[in-house]
Amino acid sequence: DTAVSQTPKYLVTQMGNDKSIKCEQNLGHDTMYWYKQDSKKFLKIMFSYNNKELIINETVPNRFSPKSPDKAHLNLHINSLELGDSAVYFCASTDRGLETQYFGPGTRLLVL
Amino acid sequence: AQTVTQSQPEMSVQEAETVTLSCTYDTSESNYYLFWYKQxxxxxxxxxxxxxxYKQQNATENRFSVNFQKAAKSFSLKISDSQLGDTAMYFCAFMKHGGDYKLSFGAGTTVTVRA
Structure with a gap:
């Protein structure tokens, strides 16, 4: 059983397109995150949701819009994709009180 | 804001040997968590x-152990009896207690275990 899953694992698309990445966790956690790992492997928080409420929104262009339909899912929609959006996007989840975050397998996005 | 520094971009170790990865962090918080992740x-x-x-005792997980020096804001990872499967990038990360529960990562250290 996969604890935190992401779809798709790979995404190749053209500049200007709109795409979505989905994340689901079956751990019963109440908090979910999106992180971006750039080409130099640096990881940075983008968003966090706790019980479907947005709690972190780090300096991310508003072309990126997270959506949490329920506490087990956190999706990331990206409008008007740019070359600089090429990266690996990781979803993670935790329970407040556990602190340890569990990561999904990552989605490698390549914008051409 | 918290910053996490990993000063060793790459390290190489012979199989069965020991390697230590360094991590320092900057924070004004007194209660927080530190992590090592492997990629x-x-x-x-x-x-x-x-x-x-808040725990003075250093954490240990099988062949992995840390040297946590709170006053020095240092959190090094020791990998003992290195195995080929330990080849990976290792990230040090910080999370403050009771805040927004976000992880702040260092730049990572690539560890290569040689046969």
């Missing part, structure tokens, strides 16, 4: 070990 070529982020700042 093998498969790209999966795997938790290696965690340390609560």
């Amino acid at each position: 093998p070529p498969s790209r999966q982020m795997i938790l290696v070990i965690r340390q609560e700042a």
Whole structure:
């Protein structure tokens, strides 16, 4: 059983397109995150949701819009994709009180 | 804001030997958590070990142990009896207690275990 899953694992698309990445966790956690790992492997928080409420929104262009339909899912929609959006996007989840975050397998996005 | 510094971009170690990765951090918080994550070529982020700042005892997980020096704001990871499967990028990460529960990562150290 996969604890935190992401779809798709790979995404190749053209500049200007709109795409979505989905994340689901079956751990019963109440908090979910999106992180971006750039080409130099640096990881940075983008968003966090706790019980479907947005709690972190780090300096991310508003072309990126997270959506949490329920506490087990956190999706990331990206409008008007740019070359600089090429990266690996990781979803993670935790329970407040556990602190340890569990990561999904990552989605490698390549914008051409 | 918290910053996490990993000063060793790459390290190489012979199989069965020991390697130590350094991590320093900057914070004004007194209560926080520190983590080491491993990212093998498969790209999966795997938790290696965690340390609560209020605990003086250093955390240990099998062949992995940390040297946590709170006053020096240092959190090094020791990998003993290195195995080929330990080849990966290792990230040090910080999370403050009771805040927004976000992880702040260092730049990572690539560890290569040689046969």
